[in-house]
Amino acid sequence: MSSILIQQKTHQLRAQKRQRVFACFVAPGLAVFSYVFCLKLYPPLQQAVHYLFVFSFAWSAAGAYFLKRGLSSGELPEAAGLSTGLEFCRGEIKRQLSYLRRALLWSFGPILLAIGTLVLVLATRFPLFPVGIPFLTVVVVWIAAYVFIRARQQRDLERELDELSEVEKANSI
Numbered sequence: 001m002s003s004i005l006i007q008q009k010t011h012q013l014r015a016q017k018r019q020r021v022f023a024c025f026v027a028p029g030l031a032v033f034s035y036v037f038c039l040k041l042y043p044p045l046q047q048a049v050h051y052l053f054v055f056s057f058a059w060s061a062a063g064a065y066f067l068k069r070g071l072s073s074g075e076l077p078e079a080a081g082l083s084t085g086l087e088f089c090r091g092e093i094k095r096q097l098s099y100l101r102r103a104l105l106w107s108f109g110p111i112l113l114a115i116g117t118l119v120l121v122l123a124t125r126f127p128l129f130p131v132g133i134p135f136l137t138v139v140v141v142w143i144a145a146y147v148f149i150r151a152r153q154q155r156d157l158e159r160e161l162d163e164l165s166e167v168e169k170a171n172s173i
Helices: 003-022 026-041 041-070 081-123 133-171
Strands: none
Touching: 003 026, 003 041, 003 081, 026 041, 026 081, 041 081, 081 133
């Protein structure tokens, strides 16, 4: 693996990291959006669901902080050799793999709490069956797709770690 390929891989990993940092802030935004939507839709339930949404927002804000902090890394020196480039790539991949493992707890959990509370409010306002079946179907498909995509991303990152190990062995670095 040449230094050009290492440099391209480094740029790709940095772009993925920027996307994941942005994704950290989706959960707090979704919690606030769900809360405002519920307040507009059915104001009498404000006291009943207020604490659930506050907890969801606090959980997701703490998650955004911890997830973003876990993705921060050192910069690659400009004159880094092949060994340092491989170590940097390995560190970035391990950080992103750790992020994917923690995202279910710190990002997806608060989103599910906010959506569950939204469904609870909608169920008190409108009949859940049969009117709510399309919404619930979309939510279930979204949850399944999220878990499937995260599992695939984890497999891809683990495969990249294995490839880096093979490159190190091949170049005996």
